[in-house]
Amino acid sequence: MSIELPSFRYHPNPIDTGAVVESDGTCQCCGQDRGFMYTGSIYSTADLDDICPWCIADGSASAKFDASFADDYPLIAAGIQMHVVEEVACRTPGYVSWQQDSWLVHCGDACEYHGDASREDICNVSENTKAAWMAEYKLDDEDWHQITDSYTPGGDPAIYKFVCRHCRQILFGWDCS
Ligand SMILES: [Zn+2]
Ligand SMILES: [Zn+2]
Numbered sequence: 001m002s003i004e005l006p007s008f009r010y011h012p013n014p015i016d017t018g019a020v021v022e023s024d025g026t027c028q029c030c031g032q033d034r035g036f037m038y039t040g041s042i043y044s045t046a047d048l049d050d051i052c053p054w055c056i057a058d059g060s061a062s063a064k065f066d067a068s069f070a071d072d073y074p075l076i077a078a079g080i081q082m083h084v085v086e087e088v089a090c091r092t093p094g095y096v097s098w099q100q101d102s103w104l105v106h107c108g109d110a111c112e113y114h115g116d117a118s119r120e121d122i123c124n125v126s127e128n129t130k131a132a133w134m135a136e137y138k139l140d141d142e143d144w145h146q147i148t149d150s151y152t153p154g155g156d157p158a159i160y161k162f163v164c165r166h167c168r169q170i171l172f173g174w175d176c177s
Helices: 053-057 060-065 073-077 082-091 119-123 127-137 141-149
Strands: 020-022 036-038 112-116 158-163 170-175
Touching (some): 036 053, 119 158
Antiparallel strands (some): 020 036, 112 158, 158 170
16 A cells, blocks of 8 residues: 655655654544544644644645644744745644744745754764854854763754755754643
8 A cells, every 4th residue: 555645845754753643543633544643743622632734735624723833933034935934834733842833934935844863963964053043042052062062862852853845954953841
């Protein structure tokens, strides 16, 4: 059985990141059992647990339940175009973070989300990526070593990998419990 998942410009591999999993559940939006379910954050006044990736992609879950899947504030604050902000917040699978999620931006656009950074990503970090991370979070080299020395993907602290859609620079987001 091969099912074509919808494609998400800002979250290209939601199966790899764990935001979408195989599941038997019934989607609360379309009422169908399509074999895959979204696992990330849902912001809505409705009590939503089971939303399929198709209802995220076509905007129906967002429209029906006034739901979003990422915090739009950091994108608006960064001056990203509103149609992009809406696509990321309302039609893209989000991710689970310790604190409020914060979608990173580069080259005037929202970045692609690629899940938890791997140990390899951390060890091979470029100077540009590290400098951008220190600037974003107002931290220094010592903080970088403290945070990354004991880092394990999916752990606490968490490091999230984003990639610029234009220059392909890797950007790291981070937070902790
Ligand atoms: Zn659905
Ligand atoms: Zn860029």
